[in-house]
Amino acid sequence: MHFVFMGVSGSGKSTVAMRVAERLGLPYAEADVFHPEANIGKMSSGTPLTDADRTPWLESLAAWIAEQERTGASTVMACSALKRAYRDILRTGAPGVCFVHLDGSTELIASRLRERSGHFMPTGLLTSQAATLEPLAPDEDGVTIDIAPSAEEITEEAVRIVTEALGTARR
Numbered sequence: 414m415h416f417v418f419m420g421v422s423g424s425g426k427s428t429v430a431m432r433v434a435e436r437l438g439l440p441y442a443e444a445d446v447f448h449p450e451a452n453i454g455k456m457s458s459g460t461p462l463t464d465a466d467r468t469p470w471l472e473s474l475a476a477w478i479a480e481q482e483r484t485g486a487s488t489v490m491a492c493s494a495l496k497r498a499y500r501d502i503l504r505t506g507a508p509g510v511c512f513v514h515l516d517g518s519t520e521l522i523a524s525r526l527r528e529r530s531g532h533f534m535p536t537g538l539l540t541s542q543a544a545t546l547e548p549l550a551p552d553e554d555g556v557t558i559d560i561a562p563s564a565e566e567i568t569e570e571a572v573r574i575v576t577e578a579l580g581t582a583r584r
Contacts, residue, residue: 414487415478415507416575419494420515421542423526425560425567427491429515432568433575434489440481444492447473461541464498471502478506487579495545500553511578512555513571519543521561 416439418430427443434441448456452466474492481488494500494512504510523539549555558570 414509414511414578415481415490416488416511416513416578417490417492417494417500417503418513418515418571419492419500419555420560421493421495421522421539421546423522423539424515424517425525425564426493426515428564429568429571430489430491430513432564433571436568436572437489437575437579440486440488442474442477442488442490442492444470444474444490447477461545467499468502471499475503475506478503478510482507489575493542495542496547497550497553510554512549512553513574514549514555514557515560515567516548516557517560 416430416433418426418433420426427445431441431443433439448470452462452470455462455466474490478488478490492503494503500510500512519539526539549557556574558567558574560567562570
């Protein structure tokens with residue numbers, strides 16, 4: 414199985430996904446690393462990406478999932494995956510892609526973004542991302558986790574969810 418931790422910038426997806434991967438010994442991918450320089454430049458300057466900007470990036474993420482699937486590895490990835498169409502592209506990488514949506518109030522996420530340093534995504538793009546976000550539909554494989562608790566509590570819940578899903582998949 415492949416677990417994509419999704420949500421807007423500042424929702425904690427990278428932190429939680431990395432911790433889950435470390436605790437469970439699963440390969441981890443940070444989607445931001447897959448962005449071409451042009452995308453990072455646009456976002457750094459406060460310009461939202463277009464679907465045309467995102468498509469090659471999403472396809473490279475799906476290819477990473479497919480590569481891991483060929484080795485028989487379950488994986489963890491942090492990726493915004495804001496729209497269903499984006500998640501559909503990620504699902505082309507392998508069967509068994511499950512989304513873990515880290516969700517919270519815009520106010521909470523904005524406060525976390527203001528406290529963060531060293532990331533190319535400016536706080537000003539949160540409004541654009543929140544407007545773009547399409548929550549998981551009932552027919553999509555995934556769960557939503559509230560991000561109001563501490564990062565450790567969120568991680569514990571995520572580890573439980575992933576562990577249970579892996580146990581069910583192996584039966």
